[in-house]
Amino acid sequence: MKLQILTTLIPALVPLIHAAPARRDTENPGLRGSESLLGYSSSNKGGGSSPPDIKYTLLPGQKEDPKIGSYLDFEKADNPQPIRGSTGSDDPGPRNYNYDRINSDKLAPPGTDHGQTINAQWPMGKFDYLVGESQLGQDGAGWARQENVNVMPDATLMAGVDMRLEPAGYRELHWHVAAEWSLVLNGSCRIQAVNENGETFIDDVVAGDVWFFPPGIPHSIQALDDGVEFLLVFDDGDFSEDNTFLASEVFLHTPKEVLSKNFGLDVSAFDKIPEDELYIFKGTPAPADIEKQNVKTSAGLVPRTESYSYHFSEQPAHEVAGGSVKIVDPLTFPIASNFSAAVVTVHPGGMREVHWHPTSDEWTFFISGQGRATLFTAPNAATTFDYRGGDVGYFPKSNSHYIENTGDEDLVFVEVLQAPSFTDMSLGQWIGSTPKQIIADTLNLSNDTLSKLKPEKQYVVAGKST
Numbered sequence: 001m002k003l004q005i006l007t008t009l010i011p012a013l014v015p016l017i018h019a020a021p022a023r024r025d026t027e028n029p030g031l032r033g034s035e036s037l038l039g040y041s042s043s044n045k046g047g048g049s050s051p052p053d054i055k056y057t058l059l060p061g062q063k064e065d066p067k068i069g070s071y072l073d074f075e076k077a078d079n080p081q082p083i084r085g086s087t088g089s090d091d092p093g094p095r096n097y098n099y100d101r102i103n104s105d106k107l108a109p110p111g112t113d114h115g116q117t118i119n120a121q122w123p124m125g126k127f128d129y130l131v132g133e134s135q136l137g138q139d140g141a142g143w144a145r146q147e148n149v150n151v152m153p154d155a156t157l158m159a160g161v162d163m164r165l166e167p168a169g170y171r172e173l174h175w176h177v178a179a180e181w182s183l184v185l186n187g188s189c190r191i192q193a194v195n196e197n198g199e200t201f202i203d204d205v206v207a208g209d210v211w212f213f214p215p216g217i218p219h220s221i222q223a224l225d226d227g228v229e230f231l232l233v234f235d236d237g238d239f240s241e242d243n244t245f246l247a248s249e250v251f252l253h254t255p256k257e258v259l260s261k262n263f264g265l266d267v268s269a270f271d272k273i274p275e276d277e278l279y280i281f282k283g284t285p286a287p288a289d290i291e292k293q294n295v296k297t298s299a300g301l302v303p304r305t306e307s308y309s310y311h312f313s314e315q316p317a318h319e320v321a322g323g324s325v326k327i328v329d330p331l332t333f334p335i336a337s338n339f340s341a342a343v344v345t346v347h348p349g350g351m352r353e354v355h356w357h358p359t360s361d362e363w364t365f366f367i368s369g370q371g372r373a374t375l376f377t378a379p380n381a382a383t384t385f386d387y388r389g390g391d392v393g394y395f396p397k398s399n400s401h402y403i404e405n406t407g408d409e410d411l412v413f414v415e416v417l418q419a420p421s422f423t424d425m426s427l428g429q430w431i432g433s434t435p436k437q438i439i440a441d442t443l444n445l446s447n448d449t450l451s452k453l454k455p456e457k458q459y460v461v462a463g464k465s466t
């Protein structure tokens with residue numbers, strides 16, 4: 001009703017407002033200044049004083065040629081300044097020192113950065129936690145935070161959610177339009193599903209394990225005794241946790257007469273169903289013996305070759321010079337038809353080598369440590385981003401990038417692709433496997449340098465810790 005009155009009044013008022021001459025606020029004269037302050041006034045007192053005296057100490061790498069672009073650890077710097085070599089100048093503010101200290105490559109970008117790329121960094125910490133409602137006065141049961149195109153508009157192929165469930169906490173029975181791939185980050189949980197043939201699935205997964213639920217397959221997740229935190233990746237940048245099909249909601253929005261007919265039960269059987277969604281909530285603890293929850297029907301179990309889980313935590317990592325890599329993709333986990341991932345560990349000083357993914361964008365989640373990456377986009381745009389545990393990175397198909405450890409502990413992250421197998425193009429391997437004459441003609445490298453190029457893919461190279 002109110003809305004109607006407003007919409008009919010506003011059109012009538014608009015011409016009046018525009019026609020009315022500007023009037024002084026006679027009730028509060030102190031709110032505005034006098035007309036004598038308009039431009040060209042004799043009261044203009046600009047200039048005449050000396051520039052502010054800003055005290056700071058430059059870091060050693062800050063005086064180098066900007067094209068060397070070493071990482072500058074501003075967290076430990078005294079009053080960090082946007083200076084590289086002879087470029088940039090000091091900044092008296094306004095500025096957010098907390099932000100500047102953890103985004104060194106924004107404050108003083110390497111001299112090789114140029115133009116504008118997409119934004120390839122977003123901290124989950126900037127998302128309002130979706131908190132699980134407590135039921136019947138219980139304590140909170142967990143939380144979730146998410147990344148999608150609302151916050152990273154160019155990350156269209158995938159979106160992600162970081163979720164925590166307290167012991168016995170549930171992610172309510174649900175399904176969604178997107179496919180869901182998950183990496184358990186901490187603790188353990190029991191996952192359960194029924195497929196379109198009525199075949200049943202139940203399994204316990206621990207930190208480092210992976211699961212996958214195809215579009216439309218209803219499933220639930222319940223934390224075991226130690227609680228659980230997991231990462232979810234969806235094959236749709238538009239995905240939102242707010243748009244999943246929940247068991248509670250499908251019951252709430254189906255006429256009770258229909259529910260009664262559907263299940264062959266009296267209407268009163270549904271008298272006490274929840275009056276609102278449950279989403280994240282505490283339940284009774286799952287029985288320790290998983291066999292007690294193994295529902296056996298005439299349809300049987302989901303065949304092992306179509307298992308929704310992969311015990312990736314038990315797969316040893318492939319050790320390389322600067323760290324380690326392990327891959328899980330449909331070659332070994334077939335149900336996850338288009339999800340290919342690598343969990344990468346980079347030791348201090350090391351670096352995930354410069355590479356790109358020929359067939360897919362890369363969605364990255366930083367699990368621990370800190371690092372930086374430069375996204376290079378044709379023809380000549382390059383931006384360097386800094387990352388910490390809990391941040392999301394995004395590197396479009398065929399756009400080259402590296403990930404360098406900038407801290408003093410291991411950097412761990414997961415690269416997720418939409419591809420039937422995990423593939424990457426290594427800059428080093430390409431250059432090292434191309435006829436030397438072509439490389440010499442193109443890059444003007446010395447014969448000595450040419451002789452040292454390696455034809456092998458390195459994945460993670462070692463380096464000196466800063």
Ligand SMILES: *[C@@H]1O[C@H](CO)[C@@H](O)[C@H](O)[C@H]1NC(C)=O
Pocket residue numbers: 185186187207
């Ligand atoms: C889970 O987090 C706790 C608290 O930080 C830590 O002590 C524990 O080692 C983690 N577990 C795993 C498997 O990462």
Ligand SMILES: *[C@@H]1O[C@H](CO)[C@@H](O)[C@H](O)[C@H]1NC(C)=O
Pocket residue numbers: 337338359360361418419420
């Ligand atoms: C797999 O992902 C790619 C994008 O990288 C997409 O073009 C393709 O359609 C997807 N394939 C399937 C079977 O979903």
Ligand SMILES: *[C@@H]1O[C@H](CO)[C@@H](O)[C@H](O)[C@H]1NC(C)=O
Pocket residue numbers: 444
């Ligand atoms: C290659 O480098 C040498 C110096 O090492 C320089 O004299 C020469 O002009 C360069 N050639 C090209 C094509 O840039």
Ligand SMILES: *[C@@H]1O[C@H](CO)[C@@H](O)[C@H](O)[C@H]1NC(C)=O
Pocket residue numbers: 447
């Ligand atoms: C580099 O190697 C090429 C091919 O072996 C040779 O022709 C050229 O003279 C060498 N250049 C130098 C500076 O030694």
